[in-house]
Amino acid sequence: MNYFDKDLTSLHDDLVNQKISATDLTKATFDNIDTTDADVAAFLNLNKDAALKKAAELDAQGIDADNLLSGIPVAIKDNIVTKGLKTTAASKMLENFKPIYDATVTKKVNESGMINVGKTNMDEFAMGGSTENSAFKTTKNAWDYTRVPGGSSGGSAAAVASGQVVAALGSDTGGSIRQPASFNGVVGMKPTYGRVSRWGLIAFGSSLDEIGPITRTVKDNALILSAIAGHDERDLTTSTKDVPDFAADLNADTNVKGMKIGLPKEFLGEGVDQDVKDAILAAADKYRELGATVDEVSLPHNKYGVAAYYIISSSEASSNLQRFDGIRYGYRADDTKSLEDVYVKSRSEGFGDEVKRRIMLGTFSLSAGFYDAYFKKAAQVRTLxxxxxxxxxxxxxxxxxxxxPTPAYKIGEDVDDPMTMYMNDILTIPVNLAGLPGMSIPAGFSNGLPVGMQLIGRPFDETTLYKAAYTFEQATDFHKQTPNAGGKN
Structure with missing residues (x-):
């Protein structure tokens, strides 16, 4: 199955018209993974037996002609729990953890008729921007195997970009869907905070985390978000707002005429590669050509976002990760002589360096002598x-x-420099702090590597973002470009 030539609508038509069965499609997906994943390293666990069983059941009952997602294979990031299928968050701490329940989004994926083919690699506990912090493997960029795929949802983005699957789910705490989508030349949506349930997402920063889809096209992305969004009584931060059919208005009549677009001067400042600036300015011109107005605007406190984010997210991580103590579940160290030994050795051996760094930063920020100076101040900056x-x-x-600020960088280039790694998220982090919807769409290339454009909307106005993204996509051909394996682009 060549997913570079297919989208959800065309696959659905093939399934309904019996040009292909769900079983054939699922087998073809596993063939894609077998062919490419030795190089890309996008998957941590495959769900082959259960996926083929579900496909056979769907074939037996017949594909629902009214459900575009029925029989479609999908990959799921490995911090979203899946009943009976290992969910490790790419950490030694959860190396053998098999959940006894499904996350709400996993349940919705199953109810929609989509077929979970496996769990994708990530930065450990979603802490990182390159997928180099996984305890198990380093995923490669689909366009150049010497470069990072971005993170923390690097496995999901690389799986879609390399043609292994047509869609995947990721999570985004400070850019972890949008940045890997940008680095891999695919579409990634971080919905408004509260649009999608976080129940069953292994928590990193509870006031920042959000689950969203990664796909090759804007319309595919909209279809999947409609399926996974909605109120969940088990997650009291989810909104009770109705979930629209985000794909309903994406057609030949979709346009941006009369829309007013803001282009912050801070987003094109020092540290942003010239090729990236050129791609965004060209995209602004394209929007003007399509009938929109593009104004220069200012987000003056954007420059403080990274500092505020790493205090807030690390503080929340310090609290969320205290449950992994070697007692209840997860990794437990051997050769311990006391209860304190169990705690210290289990956490020292079970967590990687980046996770430990953030736990220590968060614990310090929350401590009695420093709470006002750090956490409280970061919360005030968040409001600004x-x-x-x-x-x-x-x-x-x-x-x-x-x-x-740049296209994908070389594997190993920044991994030992935490400050540089953290600053790579300077353009995505403020969106999470504000709880807004943000998405990445392909908007150009720099030396053969994709450059993504970020669209940021009003709360719960993903519909406008999809319309604007779809209009740009239809007027350009960036999304039609495909990687040549191994970096021969």
Whole structure:
């Protein structure tokens, strides 16, 4: 199955018209994975037996002609729990953890008729921007195997970009869907905070985490978000707002005429590669050509986002990860002589360096002598960032800009420099702090490597982002470009 030539609509038509069966499609997906994953290393665990069993059941009952997702294979990031299928969060701490329940999004995927083919690699506990922090393997960029795929949802993005699957789920705490989508030249959506249930997502930063889809096309992305979004009584942070059919208005009549777009001057400042700036400015010109207005705007507190984010997210991680103590479940160290030994050795051996770094930073920020100076101050900065976005989005339909300051960098290039790694998220982090929807779509190339454009919308206005992204996609051919294996682009 060549997923570079297919989208969800065409696959659905083939299934309904019996040009292909769900079983054939699922087998072909595993063939794709067998062919490419030795090089790409996108998957941690495959779900072959259960996936083929479900496909056979769907074939027996007949594909639902009214359900575009019925029989479609999908990959799921390995921090989203899956009943009976190992969920490790790419950590030694959970190396052998088999959940006894499904996350809400996993349940919705199953109910929609989609077929879970396996779990994708990631940075351990979603802490990182390159998928080099996985305890098990380093995923490669689909366009160049010497480069990172981004993170933490690098496995999901690389699986879609390399043609292994047509769609995958990721999670985004500070850019972890959008940045790997940008680095791999695919579409990634971080929905509004509260749009999708986090129940069953292994928590990193509870006020920042959000699950979203990664796909090759904008319409495919919209279809999957509609399927996984909605209120969940087990997650009290989910919104009770109705979930629209995000794909309903994506057709030949979709346009951006009359839309007002903000382009923050801070997004094109120092540290952003010239090729990235050129791609975004060219995209702004394209939007003007399509009938929109693009204004320069300002997000003055954006520059403080990284500092505020790493205090808030690390503080929340310190709290969320205290449950992994070697007692209840997860990794437990051998050769321990006391209860304190169990705690210290299990956590020392079970967590990787980046996770330990963030736990220590968060614990320090929450400590009695430093709470006011660090955590409280970061929360106040967060409010200033929210206010900046509100001021711009009062007068603009959405904000556009780069996803990352550079295209994908070399594996090993920045992994030993935490500050450089953290600054790579400077353009995506503020969106999580403000709880807004943000997405990445292909918008150009730099020396054969994809450059992503970020669209940021008002709360719960993913519909406008999809319309703007779809209009740009239909007017350009960046999404039609495909990687040549091994980096011969």
């Amino acid at each position: 960032i929210i206010n900046d976005f509100q001021n711009v989005l009062k007068d603009h339909d959405f904000i556009m800009g780069p996803v990352a």
